Amino acid sequence: MRNRQRGANLGLLLLASQIFQMGVNNIPPVTLAALGLNVYLFLFPLTPLLQACVSVEACWGGDWRRLLLSPLHHADDWHLYYNMVSLLWKGTRLERRLGGAWFAYILTVFSLLTGVVYLLLQWALSELTHDFSYNMQCAVGFxxxxxxxxxxxxxxxxxxxxxVMGMPVSNKFACWAELILIHVMSPGTSFVGHLAGILVGLLYTHGPLKSVMKICAGFLMGGSNGYTTGQRTYYSSSGFSGYSGTHGNFPYAQNWRSQPDPNLHPYTGGLSEDEQYEAAIRASLRERAHATQARPAYGFNIPPEPGSMEELRQHRLQRFAR
Known part of the structure; x- marks a missing residue:
């Protein structure tokens, strides 16, 4: 497969800068492997985006491999950049807490299950609204x-x-605020795809998913659940201490700006993940004012192929003719 021709690939250059400033040795191995796989498949995609994105129509037609392909393919270098910077933060934090084996397990299960939940939600919307265009909406990205x-x-x-964009939001509800914000700021993003991810996360934290995963791991490990709650240290002795005091998780949140974390790594420029994301949104919006085609900042829906537009129009006409 030929590598993509994407001009300067500024998003890739910025991602490389973030990684090397953080230090490759300071990134836990599973997080680094997941990041590397996403970058590799961006440069050398296994299939075109329209054949990698996940949709009800394609999967119900038998192309279930899209459940594996869709999370690992990205629309452009900025789409990849925003997702991988977020993975650096979340992956480093969680892998340090849970251990590499369990975190890899979570990534695998979440990647598959998010696609399944997405398909179920899109199918339910199609049935409830009698709008079959939901079955044709195709999503891609991590x-x-x-x-x-x-x-x-x-x-x-x-x-x-x-x-979240200047408004203090409890971490308990931050994902819901970001779900709405991203959809408002970037209408081309997959609202249902992001919602599916939140629901999978809730199934793990407040539902049966974690217990089922432990049982399955127990069978695979011959009676051991393979899960550890202790922290694992994968970091070099260069002084990088992870993300304590960042990402909005502060014991005294109202005072965090006046008490900067002395261990904050310089690759963030003193910004938390959410502040970086806000800056990225603003930069993306400024860029769109000069661009002829908007680039989604955080995941997106692939538009239908030209040949399917007439079919989509007929479905809608049939809906309103009832």
């Missing part, structure tokens, strides 16, 4: 999995306040 990881992260690190 952001659904990241929303699930955000729910898990807030579960293991409860409390604190997240700054």
């Amino acid at each position: 952001s659904g999995v990241l929303f699930g990881l955000k729910v898990v992260n807030n579960y293991y690190y409860p409390g604190g306040v997240t700054n």
Whole structure:
């Protein structure tokens, strides 16, 4: 497969800068492997986006491999950049807490299950509204999995306040605020795909998913559930201490700006993940004012192929003719 021709690939350059400033040795191995796989498949995709994105129509037609492909393919370098920077934060934090084996397990299960929940939600919307265009909406990207990881992260690190576009929001509800914000700021993003990720995260933290995963792991490990609650240290002795005091999880959130974390790594420029994301949104909006085609900032829906537009129009006409 030929690598993509994407000009300067500024998003890739910025991602590389973030990684090397953080230090490759300071990134836990599973997080680094997941990041590397996403970058590799962006440069050398296994299939075109329209054949990798997940939709009810394609999967019901028998192309179930899209459940594996869709989380690992991205629309452009900025789409990849935003998702991978978010993975760096969440992955490092969670892998340090849960251990590499369990975190890899979570990534695998969440990647598959987010696609399944997405299909069920789209099918339900189609049946409830009698609008069959929902079955044709095709989503691609890792952001659904990241929303699930955000729910898990807030579960293991409860409390604190997240700054969402200047508004303090409890971490307990931050994922819901971001779900709405991203959809409003970038209408091309997959609202249902992100919602699916949140629901999968809730199934893990407040539903039966974690227990089922432990049982399955127990069978695979010959009676051991393979799960550890202790922290695992994967970091070098260079002084990088992870993310304590960042990401909006502060014991005294109202004072966090006046008490900067002395261990904050310089690669963030002193910004939390949410502040970086806000800056990225603003930069994306400024760029769109000069661009002829908007680039989604955080996951997106692939538009239908040109040949299916007439079919989509007929479905809608049939809906309103009833």
